[in-house]
Amino acid sequence: MYTAADNRYANMKYNRSGKSGLLLPAISLGLWQNFGNADQYDNMNSIILGAFDRGVTHFDLANNYGPPGGEAERNFGKMLKEELYAYRDELIISTKAGYYMWPGPYGEWGSRKNLIASCDQSLKRMGLDYVDIFYSHRPDPNTPVEETMQALDSIVRSGKALYAGISNYNAEQTRNAAAVLNQLGTPCLIHQPRYSMLDCWVESPGTSDGKSLLDVVEETGMGSIVFSPLAQGRLTDKYINGVPTNSRIGRSLPNGAIQTKDLSADMVEKIKLLNNLALGRGQTLAQMAIAWLLKDHRVTSVLVGASSVGQLQNSIDALNATAFNTDELQKIESILSQ
Ligand code: NDP
Numbered sequence: 001m002y003t004a005a006d007n008r009y010a011n012m013k014y015n016r017s018g019k020s021g022l023l024l025p026a027i028s029l030g031l032w033q034n035f036g037n038a039d040q041y042d043n044m045n046s047i048i049l050g051a052f053d054r055g056v057t058h059f060d061l062a063n064n065y066g067p068p069g070g071e072a073e074r075n076f077g078k079m080l081k082e083e084l085y086a087y088r089d090e091l092i093i094s095t096k097a098g099y100y101m102w103p104g105p106y107g108e109w110g111s112r113k114n115l116i117a118s119c120d121q122s123l124k125r126m127g128l129d130y131v132d133i134f135y136s137h138r139p140d141p142n143t144p145v146e147e148t149m150q151a152l153d154s155i156v157r158s159g160k161a162l163y164a165g166i167s168n169y170n171a172e173q174t175r176n177a178a179a180v181l182n183q184l185g186t187p188c189l190i191h192q193p194r195y196s197m198l199d200c201w202v203e204s205p206g207t208s209d210g211k212s213l214l215d216v217v218e219e220t221g222m223g224s225i226v227f228s229p230l231a232q233g234r235l236t237d238k239y240i241n242g243v244p245t246n247s248r249i250g251r252s253l254p255n256g257a258i259q260t261k262d263l264s265a266d267m268v269e270k271i272k273l274l275n276n277l278a279l280g281r282g283q284t285l286a287q288m289a290i291a292w293l294l295k296d297h298r299v300t301s302v303l304v305g306a307s308s309v310g311q312l313q314n315s316i317d318a319l320n321a322t323a324f325n326t327d328e329l330q331k332i333e334s335i336l337s338q
Contacts (some may be wrong), residue, residue, distance in 0.1 A: 004090075012055025013319060017190050017299045019222030022297040024092060024165065024190075024301040026294055026315055028058035028225060033248065033257060034307045035075050036066035043308065047109040048079050049151035052087065052317050060192075060225070060303055062137055062319075063097035063118050067254055069101055070125055077126035078202030091132070095122040096167060098137030110148035117153050134190060136177075138168040145173070149180040151191035156186045160302070164191035167227075171206030173214040179219035182248075188222050190300065195226035197235060197289055197336055198267070202226070214298045223300035227295055230304065230315075232258040235289035237275050239263055248307075266338075273335045281328065283321050290318035292332065 014023035022078055029051045035044050048059065065072035073095065084091065097118030100108040108114060119134055134155050136148050152164035164186050166177050172303045181188045193213055195202045202213040202224075217224045231238055243250050248257050269286070278288035293302050306312035324332075 002049055002085060004049075008053050008083040010055070011319065012057075012316075013142070015223070015302045016215070018189070020163070020177060020189050020223065022092070022189060022223075022226065024058050024223065025056050025299075026301060026319060027056060028060055028092075028301045028303045029056050029312065030227065030303045030305050031072040031076060032062070032237040033253060033305055034225075035072040037068060037071050038278075040076065041078075044075055045079055045083065046309045047306055047312055048076070049083060051312055051316075052084065052091075054313070056246070056316070057090055058092040058094070058225075058301065059093045060227075060233035062099070062135075063122050064099045064102045064137075064255070065070050068089065070121075071184045072331040073122055073125040076127070081127055092126065092329065093126070093131050094133035094135060094165065095119075095126075095131050096135035096137035097122075097164075098135075098140070098167075108150075110136055110138075110143040110145055110152040112154070115151035116155065117149065119160050123160060131161050133163045133165045133191075134167040135167050135192060136169075139166075139170075139173045139177075145176050146180050147176070147185060149177055153181065162257065164188040165192060167192035168194075171211055171216045172208070174216045174222075175207060175220065178216075178222065182220075188220065190223045190225055191217050192225050194225055194228050195224075195293060195299070196229050196231045197292055198231040198330070199228075200336075218298050224298055225303050226299055228305075229293050229302045230286055230289055231273055232262075234258065234271060235265060235274070236278065236286045238270055239268060240275060246307075270335055270338060272274040273338075274332070277328065277335070279322060279329055283318065284314055286315055287318035287321070290315055291322040292319075294322050296326060298306050298308075 013026040026173045061073050097115050099332045118233050179189050193202050207287045275285045278285040292304050293299050
């Protein structure tokens with residue numbers, strides 16, 4: 001039976017999610033990959049418990065994580081029951097609905113039917129009465145935003161989630177969703193966008209008045225938790241000398257995982273330059289990539305993935321050196337713009 005480390009809160013930093021009362025760890029752990037049927041249960045268990053022992057209180061899931069979809073929630077539910085049950089009130093658990101989950105017209109997107117049925121399914125798989133954050137996983141071009149947001153509001157009011165969030169909404173869609181949720185009296189807690197040194201779309205103007213997604217997140221009082229901060233493993237030293245067979249690319253995983261085509265020769269050159277810069281700062285490239293995201297106060301939490309406890313520990317150690325001087329920032333910009 002697991003007993004959490006006494007010093008688990010000694011070194012983690014906690015940031016407030018926008019204007020809410022909720023503090024999230026600067027580094028959170030996601031279960032999109034490495035928590036499905038093909039993965040070793042003991043390894044997942046060690047990653048989750050190792051994270052909690054270092055103050056990672058937030059675990060991010062979605063109905064479709066696995067593979068197959070649902071399996072990450074099932075595996076996490078088992079760990080909750082067997083190891084973490086006594087610590088439920090120290091945990092922030094999120095899940096989402098919106099991507100394909102079951103056949104027929106109600107198994108994906110943003111209808112009230114999909115979100116509410118999906119939330120019930122997720123709670124059953126994890127053995128929970130409620131999740132802390134429930135997300136609309138992606139905007140639905142064919143459902144009025146009012147309907148999707150009303151479904152989030154209903155889920156919160158029914159006690160099945162404590163907070164509402166949105167993911168993958170662009171700047172304009174985020175503004176609209178926030179306005180609807182505010183009117184309903186359930187302010188949007190958080191946005192979950194993709195953001196890394198290799199993919200900075202959240203910084204670009206995206207609204208008619210030239211605001212970026214990060215600007216809108218701040219303007220509407222939300223926090224942000226940014227996913228794939230290591231560009232799915234490319235912002236580490238693992239692909240510098242080829243593709244290891246046990247890496248995400250080497251394993252040819254489904255559902256949006258990076259493939260060989262996502263690692264061009266130009267990108268490997270950039271990665272090598274960034275890696276040298278990180279080593280000069282006394283940290284790994286993964287650590288520098290995480291620290292670089294945390295320098296923006298609008299980033300509440302960096303949502304990492306990990307396939308081993310060692311990787312997770314390495315990523316959490318990013319918090320030992322988060323400051324950048326102007327010269328380092330300029331060098332990074334110059335490498336990224338090559
Ligand atoms: P990352 O960019 O952090 O990539 C994680 C992968 O990078 C690991 O599986 C591992 O890959 C490698 N890695 C991690 N740490 C290290 C390290 N320190 N040194 C070397 N290699 C390392 O994030 P993910 O793409 O996994 O996404 C993180 C989370 O974000 C997801 O679990 C999910 O919760 C969320 N997410 C949300 C989405 C959404 O639509 N809302 C979409 C995608 C993700 P390897 O297997 O090669 O060892």
